[in-house]
Amino acid sequence: MIDFDNVSMIYKSGTEALHGITFHVDPGEFVFITGKSGSGKSTIIKLLMREEKPTSGDIFVNGYDLLSLSRYDLPHYRRRLGVVFQDCRLLMNKTVYQNVEFAMEIVGESNRTIKQVVPRLLHLVDLEGKEKSFPDELAGGEQARVALARAIANAPDILIADEPTGNLDPKTSVEIVDLLYKVNRLGTTVVVVTHDTRIVDRLQQRVIRLQDGEIVSDTEGSIYENEACEY
Ligand code: ADP
Numbered sequence: 072m073i074d075f076d077n078v079s080m081i082y083k084s085g086t087e088a089l090h091g092i093t094f095h096v097d098p099g100e101f102v103f104i105t106g107k108s109g110s111g112k113s114t115i116i117k118l119l120m121r122e123e124k125p126t127s128g129d130i131f132v133n134g135y136d137l138l139s140l141s142r143y144d145l146p147h148y149r150r151r152l153g154v155v156f157q158d159c160r161l162l163m164n165k166t167v168y169q170n171v172e173f174a175m176e177i178v179g180e181s182n183r184t185i186k187q188v189v190p191r192l193l194h195l196v197d198l199e200g201k202e203k204s205f206p207d208e209l210a211g212g213e214q215a216r217v218a219l220a221r222a223i224a225n226a227p228d229i230l231i232a233d234e235p236t237g238n239l240d241p242k243t244s245v246e247i248v249d250l251l252y253k254v255n256r257l258g259t260t261v262v263v264v265t266h267d268t269r270i271v272d273r274l275q276q277r278v279i280r281l282q283d284g285e286i287v288s289d290t291e292g293s294i295y296e297n298e299a300c301e302y
Contacts, residue, residue: 078128106281212243
């Protein structure tokens with residue numbers, strides 16, 4: 072499903088953000104990518120979203136070769152990805168319902184499907200009763216849940232979450248990560264970039280750990296237990 076093969080990334084500035092990264096993610100896996108600030112986590116997301124191309128190496132995702140992806144194929148490729156950002160990026164002039172609805176409208180879903188799916192999504196993320204609220208009327212955790220509902224509205228093959236708990240308190244962070252896990256259990260491959268050791272510990276899933284642009288460990292289950300917090 073996701074294949075990074077000896078991927079290196081040197082930005083125009085000359086900074087080498089990734090050096091010889093190789094990893095493989097199977098369909099249905101849940102993977103954390105973790106590491107200190109500057110270790111290359113966001114660069115992996117940019118490559119996955121094909122906002123950047125690597126300097127060398129190969130990347131295959133969902134049957135697409137990201138190095139030779141045509142302009143025509145790019146929107147098709149991106150449509151199969153759901154992305155949740157730390158800052159949620161909600162449309163502030165639209166309600167909770169409309170934020171999720173809009174994600175489906177722009178890919179041409181029928182009104183009938185939208186009317187069926189949006190309430191189900193809002194139920195899944197436990198936002199029933201908030202349909203008519205605007206983002207600025209919501210708590211941080213609720214905004215994150217709208218962002219999650221929107222990211223999965225078009226049933227993506229891969230859900231990518233970039234520091235999804237970055238702005239949240241510990242209790243709310245746990246709720247969000249439990250929801251990400253729920254989405255994974257429903258069949259979506261989930262990649263979570265985070266430096267939040269608590270959520271990594273909680274789920275006991277695979278952890279790819281970066282340091283200075285290289286993978287220093289790739290393990291099942293938490294690597295942080297019994298380790299002093301280093302972040
Ligand atoms: P992380 O997400 O783990 O904080 P990044 O992938 O953002 O790490 O950054 C890895 C390295 O690449 C850092 O040294 C950073 O300064 C550099 N970097 C990131 N984006 C750019 C860019 N657009 N241009 C130049 N250097 C960049």
